[in-house]
Amino acid sequence: xxxxxxxxxxxxxxxxxxxxxxxxxxxxxxxxxxxxxxxxxxxxxxxxxxxxxxxxxxxxxxxxxxxxxxxxxxxxxxxxxxxxxxxxxxxxxxxxxxxxxxxxxxxxxxxxxxxxxxxxxxxxxxxxxxxxxxxxxxxxxxxxxxxxxxxxxxxxxxxxxxxxxxxxxxxxxxxxxxxxxxxxxxxxxxxxxxxxxxxxxxxxxxxxxxxxxxxxxxxxxxxxxxxxxxxxxxxxxxxxxxxxxxxxxxxxxxxxxxxxxxxxxxxxxxxxxxxxxxxxxxxxxxxxxxxxxxxxxxxxxxxxxxxxxxxxxxxxxxxxxxxxxxxxxxxxxxxxxxxxxxxxxxxxxxxxxxxxxxxxxxxxxxxxxxxxxxxxxxxxxxxxxxxxxxxxxxxxxxxxxxxxxxxxxxxxxxxxxxxxxxxxxxxxxxxxxxxxxxxxxxxxxxxxxxxxxxxxxxxxxxxxxxxxxxxxxxxxxxxxxxxxx
Numbered sequence: 001x002x003x004x005x006x007x008x009x010x011x012x013x014x015x016x017x018x019x020x021x022x023x024x025x026x027x028x029x030x031x032x033x034x035x036x037x038x039x040x041x042x043x044x045x046x047x048x049x050x051x052x053x054x055x056x057x058x059x060x061x062x063x064x065x066x067x068x069x070x071x072x073x074x075x076x077x078x079x080x081x082x083x084x085x086x087x088x089x090x091x092x093x094x095x096x097x098x099x100x101x102x103x104x105x106x107x108x109x110x111x112x113x114x115x116x117x118x119x120x121x122x123x124x125x126x127x128x129x130x131x132x133x134x135x136x137x138x139x140x141x142x143x144x145x146x147x148x149x150x151x152x153x154x155x156x157x158x159x160x161x162x163x164x165x166x167x168x169x170x171x172x173x174x175x176x177x178x179x180x181x182x183x184x185x186x187x188x189x190x191x192x193x194x195x196x197x198x199x200x201x202x203x204x205x206x207x208x209x210x211x212x213x214x215x216x217x218x219x220x221x222x223x224x225x226x227x228x229x230x231x232x233x234x235x236x237x238x239x240x241x242x243x244x245x246x247x248x249x250x251x252x253x254x255x256x257x258x259x260x261x262x263x264x265x266x267x268x269x270x271x272x273x274x275x276x277x278x279x280x281x282x283x284x285x286x287x288x289x290x291x292x293x294x295x296x297x298x299x300x301x302x303x304x305x306x307x308x309x310x311x312x313x314x315x316x317x318x319x320x321x322x323x324x325x326x327x328x329x330x331x332x333x334x335x336x337x338x339x340x341x342x343x344x345x346x347x348x349x350x351x352x353x354x355x356x357x358x359x360x361x362x363x364x365x366x367x368x369x370x371x372x373x374x375x376x377x378x379x380x381x382x383x384x385x386x387x388x389x390x391x392x393x394x395x396x397x398x399x400x401x402x403x404x405x406x407x408x409x410x411x412x413x414x415x416x417x418x419x420x421x422x423x424x425x426x427x428x429x430x431x432x433x434x435x436x437x438x439x440x441x442x443x444x445x446x447x448x449x450x451x452x453x454x455x456x457x458x459x460x461x462x463x464x465x466x467x468x469x470x471x472x473x474x475x476x477x478x479x480x481x482x483x484x485x
Contacts, residue, residue, distance in 0.1 A: 052192050055117050058110040059195070067103050068202060070096055071209045097213055100206045104235035107203045111136050114196045118143055121189040125178045132169055133161065137200050140193040142169070147190075148180045207231050215316075220304035223319030224326070225279045225297065232275045233301070244302070244309035252276055252298035276301070281326060289333050296326055366417065376400045 058064055074096065115136035122129070122143050133139045141160050149155055152173035157166045181189070211231035214222045218240055221230045236254045237243035243251070255274035276282060276297050277290075285293040300322040307318050377399040380386055384403060389395035 052114075052117060052188060052195065056110055056114050056192075056195060058106055059199070064103065064106075067096070067099050068205070071100060071205055075205070075209055075212070093213065094217060097210055097217055098239055100210050101235050101237075101239040104203055104206050104210075105238050107199050107206070108236075111196055111199050111203075114192050114199070115139060118189055118192045118196070121185055121192070122181070125181045126173060126176055127178055128172045128176055129169065132165060132172060137196060140196040144190055144193040148186055150180065203235075207235055210235060218305065218308040219316030220307050220313055220319030220322070221301060223316045224301055224304050224323050225276065225281075229275050229279050232278075233305075236275070240305060240309050244306040246302065248295070248299040248302045251302050252294055281323070281330070285330055286334065289330060292333065293326070293330055296329060300326055373401065 053060075074093070118140055119130050125148070126146070129142065130139065133142055138161060142157065145157060145160060146152060146155050150173075152170050157169065161169065207228075208231075210217075211227045214227040214230045214234075218230055218234065221233070221240075221243075225233070233251065233254055234240055234243055237246055237251075253274050254276075273291075273294050276294050279297060281297060282290060282293055304319045304322055307313055312318070377397075379400045380397075381400050381403060385393070386400070387398045387402060389398070
C-alpha cells in the first residue's frame with residue numbers, strides 16, 4: 001500500500017509532465033507568431049507607396065467588376081415587379097442592393113486612401129490646400145485643375161468651390177512656400193485624381209440603382225425622406241439592417257461634412273446635419289425650426305427603417321403617416337402664441353370685510369409695532385461686519401446696532417404717540433387745569449427736629465408770590481405805568 005509521501009511524489013511528476021507539454025506548445029505558437037510577423041514585415045517592405053496600384057486595389061477586384069456590371073444592366077433594364085411577391089431575402093435584386101450598399105462603403109474608404117496619397121504627393125507644391133479644402137473629391141478636382149501653376153489667380157476654380165473658399169485659396173497661394181512638382185510626381189498625382197473621380201462616379205451609379213429600387217426595399221423610409229436621401233442613408237450606413245440598428249442621433253449625422261467657413265460668419269450655416277438636410281421637409285421648414293425638424297426627421301426615419309427591415313408594412317402607409325405627423329408638428333411650431341386675454345376685475349363682495357379698522361385697531365397696531373431697535377438689528381450695513389452675541393459671527397447678530405458712534409448698544413428712543421397721549425391724559429386726570437388741590441396731598445410734614453409739623457402750603461405760596469417774583473415772574477402781572485412829576 002502506497003504511503004502519503006509516495007502519492008505526493010506521483011502528483012509532482014504529473015505536474016512536471018504537464019508543464020513540459022505546455023512549454024512545448026507555447027514554443028510552437030511563438031514560432032508561428034514570429035513567422036506571421038516576419039511575413040507582415042515583408043509585405044510592408046514590398047509595399048511601394050509611390051505606386052498608386054499598390055495602394056488602391058479596389059477597382060481591380062473581381063467583386064467590384066461584377067457588381068458594377070450588374071448595376072449597369074439593372075439600370076438599363078429597369079425594375080422588374082414580377083419578383084416582388086417572393087420573400088425579400090430570396091430576391092436576387094435585394095441581394096444586389098445589399099452588395100451595392102457594402103460596395104459603396106468600400107468605395108468611400110478607397111476614396112479616403114487615394115485622398116491621402118494625393119495629399120502626400122501634392123503637399124510640397126501647396127501645403128496649405130489640404131487645410132482649406134477638406135472634402136476628398138473637391139480636393140482632387142482642385143489639384144487636377146491647378147496642377148503645377150504657381151499663380152492660382154490664373155486658374156478658374158469657379159464651379160469647383162464656393163466663392164469665399166476660392167478667394168481664400170487665391171490669397172493663400174500667393175504667399176505659399178511650395179515649389180513646382182517634378183513631372184513624374186505630377187503625373188502620378190493626376191492619375192490618382194482621375195481614379196478618385198472615377199470611383200466617385202461609380203458610387204453615384206450605385207446610389208442611383210439603389211434609389212430606383214427604394215420604393216420596394218424601404219417604402220416607409222422613402223415616404224418620409226424621399227428615395228434619393230433614403231438610398232444615401234442606406235449606402236452610408238451599410239444596408240437597411242445597419243440603418244435600423246442605428247440610433248436617431250447618428251442617423252442625423254450620416255453624410256455630414258466638415259465645413260470650412262474660412263473665418264466667415266456661422267450664423268447661416270447648418271452644423272451637425274447630414275443627408276437629412278436634403279429632404280423636402282427640411283428645405284421647406286423655416287430656418288428657426290430646422291434643427292428641431294432635423295431631429296424629428298431622424299427619429300421618424302429610424303422608426304421607418306426598423307419597420308422596413310422587418311417587412312412590417314410593404315405598402316408604405318406607416319411612412320406616410322409618419323410624414324403627415326411631422327408636417328402637423330412643424331405647422332404647430334409655426335403657430336403664433338395665443339393672444340393674452342384681458343383679465344376682468346373680480347365681482348365685488350356684498351358681505352362686510354372681516355378686517356377691522358378704526359381707533360382701537362390703530363392703537364393695537366401701534367402697541368405691537370416694530371421698534372427702532374429691532375429695525376436696526378434687522379438691517380446690515382454694506383462692508384462692515386455686524387456684532388454678535390457670542391463674537392466672531394456666532395450667536396445672534398446685532399445688525400446695525402452700535403455701529404454709529406462709540407460702539408455701545410444705545411438707541412435714542414423717542415416717545416410714541418400712544419404713550420404721549422396716555423401720559424397727557426393721566427396728568428389731566430390727576431392734576432386738572434382748574435387749579436384744585438389733589439386729594440392725596442397732606443399738610444403734615446415729617447421733620448427730624450420737631451417730628452410731625454403742621455404746615456400751611458398756601459402761606460408759602462403767598463410768600464413766593466410777593467416781592468419781585470409777583471411783578472417780574474407772575475403769570476397775571478402786567479406792566480406798570482410810572483407817572484412823571
